[in-house]
Amino acid sequence: NVAAAYAGDMMRKSIVFNKKTPDVFYCPQRKPTGFDKMIVQARPLSKLCEHGGSALPPDYKSDCYNDVDESEYACKEKYRIMMRLHPPGSEDAEKFQFLDLDTLMK
Template sequence: MQTSLTVILTLVVFLGAAAAKDMMRKSIVFDKNTPDVFYCPIHKPTSFDKMIVKARSLKKLCEFEGEPLPDDYKSDCYQDVDESSYACKEKYRIMMRMHPPGAEDEYDGQRLARFIDVDKEFYVMKMDEKKKIHLKNRLG
């Protein structure tokens, strides 16, 4: 009986910690209406409804590209959430959306590509398909 209670209590603590970690990880916010900045918490968030955020230049998101932070680094966001691997994935996703492959100002995300699960070739293939469909519709 006591062993079952210990297992359940451990599971509850683990799930609570995982939920808090997930909230911290996903606290990077990007709004397409303000494309030059992202928002991140300045204090430990207790919920998404009560999160106090500040705007930072998009250049500051994943500034060190997953490398160790310098000793004299002053954090932009609570617990350096803007330098996490999730933040780097978000920056890659944001930049690919703003400057997709095949566009005039195509984003070359070679450095950040290692953070994304989706291969860039997939995006290029999709853009080629769209071009073919567009050309077919124009000609035919």
């Protein structure tokens, strides 16, 4: 079903990062009906993939619609963002143990 594939792709791509605001990411607060109609809210970058792609605690209050910020895609996106902000060899790269994607995605 093309509509279902489009909706899934839209949700997957609904994590937005803007290099002008490096401390936050943006994610939908309600079910999006289209990319041009998506209502997003800024959330601290530390909240993106906060649980490393693992099962969420029962009392977890989601930061984004449909827990899109805790998906496998969100974890890969955080890795990409962190690599951009703190490339290997940069003086603060060692601070970010998060950059081990293999461990993160287990």
